[in-house]
Amino acid sequence: MAGINKVILVGNLGKDPEVRHLEGGSSVAHFTLATNDYYKDKSGNRVERTEWHNITAWRGLAEMAEKFLKKGQQIYVEGKLRTRQYQDKDNQTRYITEIVADEISMLGGRPQADGQGSNGQGAEQPVEAQTFRQEPEIDQLPF
Amino acid sequence: MAGINKVILVGNLGKDPEVRHLEGGSSVAHFTLATNDYYKDKSGNRVERTEWHNITAWRGLAEMAEKFLKKGQQIYVEGKLRTRQYQDKDNQTRYITEIVADEISMLGGRPQADGQGSNGQGAEQPVEAQTFRQEPEIDQLPF
């Protein structure tokens, strides 16, 4: 039986994406995303709780991440949960849960200034369509 | 800035929920949920991939889980991601990512027969409303 595995996040990047360009032309990006929550504790004090998420983006979304996403920026991410196994430095099996992105949308109207000034045409320039999906296929288009 | 942290799953319970009744009258349930995905590999063979999720349910949802949920049953779960830190048996810090449920709905029209026959009024009896929501507790409310 096929199931549903869907994650929807709105949060801020903890750091610039790290992008690797793989042999064969594919690429993959990793970054962390913070989602903040607020609640009142028993004494009525306002408490903030931050949850950190590991985001992985492949191919076109990785390239979009490399070009447009910066530390601090607020984005929408839709994807699926995936728990990977790996061996740590002591050769012990460890698990990490990631969100593999299917769609990323830049929020807030204006990308973060990148503060490095290296490129006047950089992340600050207007970005026309700020939602990116894993594949904009001709037959996915509305009409 | 408050964010959004939402998970939506449709899958099958890997085992009966384990429920603990806490001092103070609260309770908490844990179970695993499998979501299955299918894809074709490069040779065109159909491959199944199962993702396992750790679900935690508190209070009313824990009691609902204890009463109505059984291994194998198909359910809808909505909740939020939370990564907890704990010390393993070698006193090393480990992380586990769970979905804290806000809403659970039983799918498929009819709960799984429980196969133990211990109770004629058990899980087999008709369950009228099969969606359960977590009453918002003091420690979940915003601001």
Added chain:
Amino acid sequence: MAGINKVILVGNLGKDPEVRHLEGGSSVAHFTLATNDYYKDKSGNRVERTEWHNITAWRGLAEMAEKFLKKGQQIYVEGKLRTRQYQDKDNQTRYITEIVADEISMLGGRPQADGQGSNGQGAEQPVEAQTFRQEPEIDQLPF
């Protein structure tokens, strides 16, 4: 600014899908989906409320609907809201809001018996992958 327009439904088909095969080889299916809600009114009586949704599915999803979906069946639908304008019989402008499906998943483990007995290999036979997406593209695959 690109936005997000997403609908997630779990409900039962009100009737068999109506499918039209368009010139050019494309097809489109329409059906209604009921989602039921329960609440207690002020006197504490349990009240049921049914919401009816107009679902539209294109191309591959339309063909999947034609082959596999039957009145009464419980499904998961993910899609987007679209409000269309049309002229009614008195030539007045009317509006109808539909959900254009991006993904449909059959729930409950087993498709509804079709009740017509015309075909021993019909809807009753096991359906392997019961989630259908608008395009299973090679580069959408996991791993």
Added chain:
Amino acid sequence: MAGINKVILVGNLGKDPEVRHLEGGSSVAHFTLATNDYYKDKSGNRVERTEWHNITAWRGLAEMAEKFLKKGQQIYVEGKLRTRQYQDKDNQTRYITEIVADEISMLGGRPQADGQGSNGQGAEQPVEAQTFRQEPEIDQLPF
């Protein structure tokens, strides 16, 4: 069988919310929300499509809308679909589909300046927790 009826939108308010304060102390807000989509047509031109949604918010969310939401502002809305019947001026039955909000979150870090200068303490002042959830009311609770 209880179902799932969920809508998730990220878009911009088409106008300031209209809020009515009902007898009995309750209140209700209405506003429209635009979600923008982009696609390439057959000639490869970039085309924008705007979908307009009717949002209704009750009680605490209505008050939040009145205080904090302004025309043009980008927000996240989660809610459920509801189609209402009404009689138009010619006494004909008409239908309107609305999204009844369960949660609203202000995006982009900074509410829109209101441009009227009527109130130095207005929408421009810092808003600490920018996610608001509907307290579950008696008429929304499951059984």
Added chain:
DNA sequence: TTTT
């Protein structure tokens, strides 16, 4: 490690 983000944001307000």
Added chain:
DNA sequence: TTTT
């Protein structure tokens, strides 16, 4: 009627 919004936004870029």
